[in-house]
Amino acid sequence: METIRWGIIGCGDVTEVKSGPGFQKAANSQLVAVMRRDAALAEDYALRHHVPKWYSDAQQLIDDPEVDAIYIATPPAFHKAYTLLAAKAGKPVYVEKPMAMNVAECEEMLEACRQADVPLFVAYYRRQLPRFLKVKELLASGVIGEARFVATTHTGQFKRSSWRVQPEISGGGLFVDVASHTLDLLDELFGPIVSVKGFAGNQGQHYEAEDIVTATYQFESGVYGTGNWCFSSYEDMDKNEIIGTKGKITFSTFQNSPIIVTTPEGEEQFMIEHPHHIQQPLIQTVVDALRGEGACPSTGVSAARTNIVMEEILRAYYQKA
Template sequence: MQTIRWGIIGCGDVTEVKSGPGFQKAEHSELVAVMRRDAALAEDYARRHNVPKWYSDAELLIEDPQVDAVYIATPPAFHKEYAIKAMKAGKPVYVEKPMAMNVAECEEMLEASRQADVPLFVAYYRRQLPRFLKVKELLESGIIGEVRLVTTIHLGQFKKSSWRVQPEISGGGLFVDVASHTLDLLDYLLGPIASIQGFAGNQGHHYEAEDIVTGTYQFESGVFGTGNWCFTSYEDMDKNEIVGTKGKITFSTFQNNPIVVSTLEGEEQYMIEHPHHIQQPLIQTVVDALRGQGICSSTGSSAIRTSKVMDDILKAYYLKDR
């Protein structure tokens, strides 16, 4: 069967350990080219990671006949442009999260995927991590009964500003960067969100983007949810609780904490470590799907739902842009 030969557009920090080596270590997958606008940095990455080709022009990588599929690891402001170019060239795309700057851009990308008849995948890799597959297994086992409510609290200390808090590059602030993971994971575990209300503000005044967000939502299944994100807190912490008629499951999206199942009978913990290259399990499902040997659960069609939730929560804060 065919080996999928990958090219990376934007070989920055996220590709050093989290994702880049995953394309080399996944079965029937090979990383053959990388691109970065700084030619010296592109060449350095290729040398250090034993990648045969490097480019400083994204279009040259897309046009390379030895590149079968393209991974876009740039900031969100460039996702739509590169994804559409790659798909128009007939090449499947795996794009970093969030999928794009807003829902309108996501819709353009999905239309390009349909027109070119090539798949579009999004790097919501928590859907395939063993820890969260265990959470899904526990939910499906019925151990906590019928799910009624999910709550999320995410606290972060103020950190020096970066492109992630520049809305013109990232699509918002740290909420967009990190809450997208949690919201997509809840979509995977509990199904799509049907309705949403939210509030966003800026309490720290360190930058223009939002730094505090509250969302309330109802899933299509009837489950209710609330989320609170504050990025000017005294500590770094995140916790999700899924409450059912017989118990609850507590777990963290980002921190290396155990899954805790609490019922009237007692408490049980499951500590499941993440793989070293954290995107590799999802990358494997992408490769398998491209080879006709399986499916990937994180596609443009699923990822646009998360973008829609974030847009709805933030629309009052970004009236001019959304």
């Protein structure tokens, strides 16, 4: 395929700036169709973004012969069903994160794509952002020696967040929505998590989903990790610290702050801005992979590992519910 022609299922907020324009601006890529169940909203999106076709039925978009690949940008509750339909039609899939509601759904999606011989990619776009590629480069440079452990602290004030705190739609609470990004990024930096233990609770009682999570884990590389996520705190704070034998690297998963390298010799900062369309670098790797010109670092296989970790951390909380 010279140009990969994309169709989007679920052209909601995430597709307005973060992802949708990336399919138009990536090299050898076109956005040719969008779908939303509300026909008026689908048409409005298509007109504003200069997309030639719009649908209110997902199957019609999937069956369109001018659509080569499918981007699923719905809430997680719908990821599996649309992935299976796309695979059945023989079309590659790029699905939003988290990959699915649970591990069992991830396995079904992977198997369907294997059987259909179509690739499955997942929108863990931080793997390809320049800021986090710099973190990976710094680790490889040995500036902090050998990495020993990584500590994550993510706190936030209570905010109402629609479907993101409805487990029947999102698969959990804000932990599932935001910590999945951090856990996937750590998978990229240190390899798969091979052992994990966690505790989850609901301290604020604002909704039924978990709002506090603590976890400990060990990576295949031998690095250890801890994470604390609290979404009923007094402040918004997001910090990862990688501690090594010669220094540490501090960076944020979400906040627009510099990477800080601290050693006995002093401190060095690297401020690397994100691209305007934040998914575009990863989308480019998907397009390149589909054209046989490269590989995408975020696949269904790698993304399923993050679902496995989160499910284990939250297991006791949802067994009690």
